[in-house]
Amino acid sequence: MKKRIHDIDLFRKYPHEVQEELFRNLVSTAKHTEWGKKYGYSDIKSVKEFQERVPISTYEDLFPYIDRVMKGEQNLLWPSTIEWFAKSSGTTNARSKFIPVSPESLEDCHYKGGKDMLSIYVNLYPDTKLFTGKGLSIGGSHHPSEHNSKISCGDVSAVIMQNLPVWAEAMRTPPLKVALMDKWEEKIEKMVEVTVLENVTSLSGVPTWTYVLLKRILEVTGKQNILEVWPNLELFTHGAVAFGPYRQLFRDIIPTNNMHYLEVYNASEGFFGIQDQRGTEDEMLLMLDYGVYYEFIPMDQFEEEQPQTLTLDQVELGKNYALVISTNAGLWRYKIGDTIRFTSISPYRIKISGRTKHxxxxxxxxxxxxxxxxxxxxxxxxxxxxxxxxxxxxxxxxxxxxxxxxxxxxxxxxxxxxxxxxxxxxxxxxxxxxxxxxxxxxxxxxxxxxxxxxxxxxxxxxxxxxxxxxxxxxxxxxxxxxxxxxxxxxxxxx
The missing domain is CATH 3.30.300 (GMP Synthetase; Chain A, domain 3)
Known part of the structure; x- marks a missing residue:
């Protein structure tokens, strides 16, 4: 963990160099894919060339490639074998998006984000007793693709849980057969039954669903607050929705000043930010070495067909930008649908300000x-x-x-x-x-x-x-x- 904090300090200090090197690795790795050949990745020498050749993409633009991968073709957007897709609705509309999850994005982005979150937390709170108990996480579910039984689709949390190493699985609760149940009401009841018997020291998940679980635990146990169930609880890692409106709910149900809240910015498309300071609430360090290359569209240009994007060295404090990413799973200049603004540029820290459609x-x-x-x-x-x-x-x-x-x-x-x-x-x-x-x-x-x-x-x-x-x-x-x-x-x- 200490070694990793040193690495994080390096990209804090040399953000542009880290992103430039990552960009070159992404383009080089994908040069023999169908997408890479189409846009001439072999002779792209600069970010400027990349921006001129490769169009900004929506999910609809990439879907023909994604659909073919889901049906069994490979080496289209990314050279590694893609066997997992994170199913994302983004909102509650009927259309689901299926985001490719490569071995590299799983290991170097999603898992790395989870490990870094722990490293940063321990660095902030060196007296933690986090590892004396288990972490409770609420996952989704996954299932084989209707097009190809070798391909699995599900919530990104389910994809991550299903692929966890044995040592990590031993540190969490409930067991996979409960965590990945697909019927929500039955899952909540089973989670209550299993987890109240554990020494839970941390929680992670979406605030809405985590609160639903905690309330049900109090109803079933008859306890007044969650500390009567888990006296050693000390951390809630949360993401997906802003925590501000939920803060008082959690203070009421977990009444202690020793409870810590850590915001992360993780999505089906990748893991992007981690709160790295005490007391900053929703301000997060932009993680720059996760196989994700960042570009930013000023919101006053967002509606243009192919707007000019800014690189990290061009952004300004306080302005709203739509996030554009190129990733080690083959999402190229992809509009993720989130808007962010920078609260610091040395190092680069961000707040999520909303959705481009919300x-x-x-x-x-x-x-x-x-x-x-x-x-x-x-x-x-x-x-x-x-x-x-x-x-x-x-x-x-x-x-x-x-x-x-x-x-x-x-x-x-x-x-x-x-x-x-x-x-x-x-x-x-x-x-x-x-x-x-x-x-x-x-x-x-x-x-x-x-x-x-x-x-x-x-x-x-x-x-x-x-x-x-x-x-x-x-x-x-x-x-x-x-x-x-x-x-x-x-x-x-x-």
Missing amino acids: FINAFGEEVIVENAEVAVTKACEETGAVISNFTAAPIYIESEKRGGHEWLIEFEKQPDNLERFTQVLDDTLREVNSDYDAKRQKDIALLQPVVHAVPQGTFMNWLSKKGKLGGQNKIPRLSNTREYLEEIMEVNGL
């Missing part, structure tokens, strides 16, 4: 997920509320009505006053987003938000009806249409 801009207000999460967190703090989930969408302008935003919020603990909650939400959005503030001036274009406190279980019920319980599935925080919001209300009879 925003509200019906009236030129350009509200992004980060704005919404900051506002919800502030409104909860001011009114004593605790939330479990939320979504928001525009209210369109009609002939006699002005527009606005409509919010569905599921409270774990109701605010002392819903009107005040709404006011703080609105005020905070105006503070953090000047475009929203301008549209709210004297209600000229936007009225104050309409907030509905929906019954507990509303969002889970919707996910269940869509067959999306568990795994990496998430509630879309913001949408520029009313599709999700109206569907949630209809399913729940609201």
Whole structure:
């Protein structure tokens, strides 16, 4: 672990050199693939040439190659044999994406990220007792491809768990046969049964589903808080959704100042960031030696067909960028769908600011997920509320009505006053987003938000009806249409 901290310090100190070397290795390795031959990888000598020759890709652009690999062809996007695919919905829509997972990406990205997370944590907290117990992780499930029985598909967590070395499997709970169950309700019950008997010292997973498990554990055991079940619990490693709105939920259920929370940025496409400082909450070190080459699209150019991308040495603090990656699994100049902004450039640290498709801009207000999460967190703090989930969408302008935003919020603990909650939400959005503030001036274009406190279980019920319980599935925080919001209300009879 100490040796690895030294390596991390090297890419902190020499970020551009590390990325340049990695870029050359990726292009060289893939030069004899079908993709590499198509774009002349053999004689690409610079990043500039790479950017000029190779188009920026969406999933739809790469799908014809991915589909062929899933049916058994190899050496199309990457030379190694691809036998695993991470199934990603990204959101809760019906279309699933299948992301290739090469042996290199599994070992040098996903596993390396997990090991680095432990290395960084131990470096931050050298007195840890983490390894005296087990780590509890909530995985998804996997299954053979319908096209090819030699190919397996599943949540990236399931792909990782299934391929863990024996020593790593011995350090975690529940056992694989439980962790990889595909029926969510049955899995939760079995996880409770198995894990309450263990000495759990750490948790990892998506905050939403982890909280569902912890609540069920308290219901079954009759305990008041999780420390009565696992007195040595000290770490929750979380990712996939912003933790701010969930922070109070976990403080209530794990009431100790000795509990540590570490944010990671891991996705089906790769492992990208790890919180490397105490007390920085959602600020993460961009991991530069994981077989991922990074480019960045300024968000004001995102809608262009082939926008100019920036390399790491060209980015600026505080600006929103769409993330573009080239990876050791054959994703080339791939728009991952996330937006980030840099909080530091020496070393490079980032915050996830949202999704390229998750925003509200019906009236030129350009509200992004980060704005919404900051506002919800502030409104909860001011009114004593605790939330479990939320979504928001525009209210369109009609002939006699002005527009606005409509919010569905599921409270774990109701605010002392819903009107005040709404006011703080609105005020905070105006503070953090000047475009929203301008549209709210004297209600000229936007009225104050309409907030509905929906019954507990509303969002889970919707996910269940869509067959999306568990795994990496998430509630879309913001949408520029009313599709999700109206569907949630209809399913729940609201």
